[in-house]
Amino acid sequence: MRLFAALTLLLGLAGLKPVQAADFAKDGVAFLQKHCLACHGEKKKNADVALHTFTSEASLLKNRKLWDSVLKVIAEGEMPPAEKPRPPAKDSEQFLALVNSIFDKADINAKPDPGRVTIRRLNKTEYANTVRDLVGIDFNPAEDFPADDIGYGFDNIGDVLTISPVLLERYLAAAESITNRAIIPNPPKPPERWVGSQYLEPATDPEKVPKFRPITTGNLNSQYSITLSGDYTFRFRAFAETIDDEPVRVSVTVNGTEVAAVSLPAGDAKSAKFHETKLKITKGMVRIAVNLVNPKKNAQGKERRLLVENFNLNGPADTRPETHKKLLAADLSKPKREQTREILGRFATKAYRRPATPEEVERLVKFVEATEASGEKYETAIQLALQGVLTSPKFLFRVELDDRPDSVEAHPINEYQLASRLSYFIWASMPDDELFALAAKNQLGANLESQVKRMLKDPKAATLVDNFVMQWLQLKRLDTFAPDQKLFPQFNEELRRSMIRETQLFFEEMVREDRSILDIIDGRYTHIDGKLAAIYGIKDTKGNYWSTPKPTPGGQNIPWDSFVRVELPADGSRAGILTQASILTVTSNPTRTSPVKRGRWVLEQVLGTPPPPPPPNVPELKEDPKAISSGSLRQRMEEHRKNPACANCHAKMDAMGFALENFDAIGKFRTKDGAFDIDPAGKLPDGRQFQNPQQLKSLLKEKKELIAGNWAEKMLTYALGRGLEYYDKQTLKKIVSGTEKGGFAFSALVTEIVRSDAFRMRRGKTEPAKAVN
Template identity: 55%
Template structure:
């Protein structure tokens, strides 16, 4: 749960908050003229006697809630959960019951302040408590990413896993990441699939990419042929007749392997000198051996320059003169970065020599000759001359250390080695026992690695305490810190640099530099995809169904564009280390053509230019009515109803997700604005809302929420800008407690920016919850205060927020014994 602000500002009816719509944590000052600060032992107990103890005292207390035992501060501090519930019911007006005499707003505020002060004073002076450590299971995203970085297999092995439960707004909370039996079955199946893809004990056949010469390029309706041979000549013809002849190929790992180029050709000539052809491969321009201008001049063919950059693999003589005697011609090709096309060109004859004619039957690229995947070679890398036992130990120690995110212990490694030995000792298919039959060692190690992938030490982030008897909070070890950092920022296992620093016990001294490095890494996109999208509660957009009659323009392309805009916007905030205040108001966003049209920004002299509908470009919003997440279609759509906007949803969204000041839940038996999709009352939405607020039970909360929501009323339920609601003009004015007035989204954002410390605190709480994998408690309040203060001093930079969380005690330490 979020940090509880146990102050009167969060505990009394909102109508009493004359200081303004937003409130900072902490006790309110005593009213002018008061003689002394009220204390719970006298003033608080007096309130309980007057309004509560008639029902809530003794052995037969209603709801099993006896409040007469709370006579001093110590009693309150020993039972914070109960008092959190008491104050929540007081805040919502549920207690005292309607038939009982009601305390005045001033009495409620005074009592809430008394209780709040008890917790406030204690929290500010209490012994630091970094919180408890939960052994967290990897969620689906973390599992996929960890498998990718550990094994090198980039697919979705967790696709059929059960969905992860959500707690405190996120799916990485340790307390809700349970382990149902079906998930155990899926883990085993996934581990077997992963290792079957990663290691191939029996190498697969070498791939042959064969293409008949009739179907090679350059292509056209009049490709010159004889029987099943394609004819290539030297002369002034076009590329179809003069070549070079070429065909595209798809190779693994960008051509980093050994291949064989093959063709079958013969040549006709009346000259005495041999006919020569050149084998070419199109590749990266920076690949070693790329042909120079001088090299290219020696080749024949009108299409030769269009193939560049290419590499001349080898020039060979064509000795055969008839189809009957023609044989395969082969050349070897080493690793060639960017290999994507193969070609054969005639070499220009010497001056005075007649022009030859070449006949080609096919082209082929065979390989790579080592057909095992790169994952196989990487995972099993070792000296093949070593004995089997030494090879197994080297390979499994390396793999298990990375999988467990810490050095593997001797006992753990010995158990894995025994698994491999037993597998190796089994008779092979031919019936022979033991020995090193081809692929048998690989299969044995593969089996042991599969066991690693179903070990709790891989599936859970286990943080064993090396000082379990310590009474004081103490630091987690460097490997645990590396894992906390990597799963926080990257949602995956640590990389080699983090492992290396942890092994040398140098991660803590370099923690700030590592945070900045990690945020610059492309893997930091996981922070956007996993944290931001959950914080902003955009998951409902996946299943949003706006009314097709009201919004016929909505389609899957527009839905995807809404997601992408928000994702790219936050990616820039992270990558460029911008201020977090850009979340509230920024002068840029990312749009594609459909979203630009939806926003009304597709025309005019400053309109963005797109090459196609899928391309997203950075767009300046200067001089427009947009900027920040509250004007993005993704947020505006999920905070609306299918057929209309919802000022209540939008106002509540601002309070909960951006300001961290959620309103209380609505009282029971309050009528809704809509029933079966139709308005209960006639009139504009604002008129319906005003009628709704006439109910005293609704007025307090709606005074705070509705004004915020109406400030965004110019944006319809799909995020499009409008000036009318039907025939009536839009009234986007809002008024908040404290006589704060504004009109439209620009002035609303100015109001929010004026409360930037509240937003910074809210974001710090949300991100800290995600980073720790647990809800924040009262003892985390001091840390949140420290982070928020440091963030302001560092110009609200995003990297400063992440760094302060990583440096905090709850992130770097664990509880002492008995805390």
């Protein structure tokens, strides 16, 4: 079971506090003998669980994993089964407190254990992001890498990130492709762009324009897509016709800003000449215009005229890409060898995420010199050296060398390692210059909170949504989900993408605006486009339904193809993520809803309390026309789950699933299941009742510690790249406590994680000493 769920069920939901350990050999064993051993003893071992061997505190501590499960089912009232006599609530509470106090005492007295993380390679996302930030390229070099394996729900777990021969080949090919794009040993000549006056704007019929196009007011202009910033030369060929002694004054503007002024005396086509202007242009869309500054008409109706033949834009003068100039930047006053050392030392330091050693840099410098000596150009030699860095294990793996590998004591990782843990957690990429600078001054640990807030404001923090949230919520499965087209004709690829994007934007706002992590239950905001608005029946940005009798004023129409922020209706029916189309669809079957899948999803992904796997050979629900016409899905499932072996788990899952039955398999609201009315009411295992999804959300939000604990457990797993163990319970408890003190703000959760011993410390290979009670 989930670590924090076990802890919270004992301390939070049950309202219990740890007590000093009583005599388990007496009181604990007596409880087991009276309520448990008949089904889980020496003679009868239901579910392969035997508890008769647990007669002392020491015996409990030897099998904590089993006891986590035992305590969970007792705390939730799942055991003893409903048909068996139940112990008085007071007796159960005392037993839970007794066993919990034993574990709590063991954890408190145990030496801190931050655990160990298997050395891990960069996964596909981390590789692409790191290359982007290291080199500055604008393509995904990891696109054809094999898919990463999944562990504990995530694709960044060290124990499963293996390297295959195919991946090694792709690494070599990617390094070559990256450096070939980033560095151009033989830059091309500056391109020239010619535009005849008949093709300039304002647009006109090209066939009716003479060689020299006249203007008497305004301008002629052309738009250019500039891919490289740099020095450009703009020229236009023209002559002027005047009506007096004053010349025609002309200005050249770039995006409306004047960059040059020209005076043209009277002339004719034979006197036409080029007028040249030097420009510094930044990449992007640029509009260059030639403007007639002093238009005038005389009494006879004759006007000053500027007659333009063409535009010519030449450049940039330096056609090397920005990446080339950035990577090969060096102090030109130094000897060439020192320039090479500067270039390679800077690159290797960033690529290895820690200062490259003099020996590492020297090997690279010698390689460049040897390559040059063989007849290659200097830039080619640098290309090959950088390829060596990009295929080095020091780049491909997140290496955290330990100066005390055999120490049993927990000790801090160094500041460069902390910088990498922080950046790969929040950005799935390498540290930026600010993190490197703080690590170099040994000041990162002292500035963690401010750095977390800075990093969460950075657009790169969207990777927490794309990678962490999408995997945690299992929304990657929506990519392949295919509802029955006859039953759900509205579903198509565009709607699929909109569903996913809504959830992404919801969490991006949570990260960016530092909202409460509890908003996943009832956050009254979302971002939708017209396609989702049609599914939801939402009319405008105030969240008014088309059927709302007295709509809230001030709402704007929702565009079909772009997303806008929407304040959700006060009734709470669409608040939070449980009723977002992405969640409702991914937890459905192709032809109908699935209360079991939906209920299990809430338990597992939101509360962190997954039910046990179903028993073997459970028959499927009948789906033939006769069965479907016999009753609503709820009625048929209630008949189906009469099997006593299934009843407990189904009662727990189905109640939450049925609460969402008003939403069909693609999230559209409905009141009937075929010909039958939908009943969304239900009762939770603890006896609390609800009548609709809104009331269920209210009940779920009361489980603040459980929800925060699930967030913490999932996010800590993602941040560390390993599964959590029993010794992480105290860490999780501190993280949730700190998050609660921070008002459950998203940044509070992230800050508590990066402050934790598990994140900032390590231990050697030796297992920690067991606590002595």
